[in-house]
Amino acid sequence: MNLRSLVMEYLHTLQTQGGQRLAVDEEARGILRGWMLAAKRGGGRPVSAPPVEARMAAEPEPAPQLHVNLDEPALVEQGPGEEIPFFRPGGANAEEAWANMRRLLPTWGPLRQLGTLREKVVLPQGNTGADIVFLGDAPGFHDERAGLPFQGEAGGKLDGMLKAMGLTREQVYLTHMVKFRPAQPRQTMNTRPPSDKELRFSRPVVDFEMRLVQPRVIVALGVIAARGLLQQGNLPLAAYQERTWDFNGIPVVVTHHPSYLLRTSDLGERRRLWEEMLHVMQMANLPISDKQRGYFLPSGGR
Numbered sequence: 038m039n040l041r042s043l044v045m046e047y048l049h050t051l052q053t054q055g056g057q058r059l060a061v062d063e064e065a066r067g068i069l070r071g072w073m074l075a076a077k078r079g080g081g082r083p084v085s086a087p088p089v090e091a092r093m094a095a096e097p098e099p100a101p102q103l104h105v106n107l108d109e110p111a112l113v114e115q116g117p118g119e120e121i122p123f124f125r126p127g128g129a130n131a132e133e134a135w136a137n138m139r140r141l142l143p144t145w146g147p148l149r150q151l152g153t154l155r156e157k158v159v160l161p162q163g164n165t166g167a168d169i170v171f172l173g174d175a176p177g178f179h180d181e182r183a184g185l186p187f188q189g190e191a192g193g194k195l196d197g198m199l200k201a202m203g204l205t206r207e208q209v210y211l212t213h214m215v216k217f218r219p220a221q222p223r224q225t226m227n228t229r230p231p232s233d234k235e236l237r238f239s240r241p242v243v244d245f246e247m248r249l250v251q252p253r254v255i256v257a258l259g260v261i262a263a264r265g266l267l268q269q270g271n272l273p274l275a276a277y278q279e280r281t282w283d284f285n286g287i288p289v290v291v292t293h294h295p296s297y298l299l300r301t302s303d304l305g306e307r308r309r310l311w312e313e314m315l316h317v318m319q320m321a322n323l324p325i326s327d328k329q330r331g332y333f334l335p336s337g338g339r
Contacts, residue, residue, distance in 0.1 A: 122147035124241040131249055135165060138245065142216060147238055154217035154235065155224075157181050161212035161246065168253040168321040169204075171195065172243070173294065174261035175215040175231040186211045187295070194295035195258075201311070201332065202318055210250050214265040215239040236265030247287060254320040255287055259294030267291075278313070290317050308333035 126141045128134035143158040159176040162185050171187070179189030187195045199205060215231040216239065231239070243266065247255070257263040260274040267282050267289065277291035292313040293306075301307070311332050318325055 121237060122241055124245045126245070131165070134245075134249055138242075142242065145242075148217065148235075148242075151235060151238060153220055153232065154215070155181065155220045157184065157218070158216050159184060159186055159213065159218070160216065161210060162186055163206055163210040164208055165210065165250055167208065167210040167250060168323075169317060170210045170212065170247070170250060170252045170255045171258060172255055172262050172266060173211075173213045173258045174265065175213050175228075175235070176218045177228045178218070178226040180213075181218045186213055190299055191294065191296040194298045197298075198295065198314060201329065202314055203323065203329075210246075210252065212243070212246060214243055214262050216242065230261050231265070233264075236261075240265060240268075244285065247285060252287060253322070254317055255284060255289045256317055257289055257291045259297075260291075262294075263289075263291040281316075288320060290320070304333055 124138075124142075124145065124147075126134060126137035128137050139160055142160070148154060159180050173186060176186065177189065177191075179192070180186055182188070186192075195211075196206070199209065215235050219229050219231050219235060221227060221229055255266070257266055257277070260272075260277065263269075263274070263277045263282075264271065266284055267277070269277075269282075274291065274293070282289040282291065290313055293310055298307070298310075315325060315330065318329075
């Protein structure tokens, strides 16, 4: 799918979600003005420029009925009762888009203005073209200190899971719903789950990531990550585990956070988690050996 198709799909999605207006930043404003002038003259538009203007005369397919305001400074979706920000850092190609994300996210206004998150951003790690994405809820103390996701003992458990799958961190994409550690008074090593609002305002960043990575499957690690990504309310983890979900056309498998392995020695629960990983491997078209299939089975041992 080319960039033009991605943007049109995005605008259609915005419309179906009730969006009525789209404000743009200064860079996008200049691009849009150029497109509008080119359309009035009957000329073409730059190959790398996506057709965001919602009713361009040159557009051959029906465009969403969205108002593009060239005078507003921020990207904002008008949702029911709340303004949820868009995160579209721009870029002529994927490499530029990733660079812009890393540059803009640490100071991105909609998240910083919440006033409930700590200062240091924890950026994603791994392969930006990976088939498998592992998604947590928010960074903890060790993640924040290292500036990388899934550190500490829980990160060690995730590394063990990846090794059992025949993978490394460099072959998958690791990220969090919220890219900043949730703040608390007199905070040291303690942390808290991200709030519903922190998750909602961070979801556009994850949407941006998934549109660039285009994985075969997303693994939501823990119920908080699942709730933030899938927006299905306060379902328990068991309800999320009963089926494969969908996020913008990408299958989503929900399982325990790796920290769960620090708290349980129940082989039945460990086997269930491993079966979920086997399902993920199958969805990603990874080879599965007899040894891998036999993990945690009475006859298989480990």
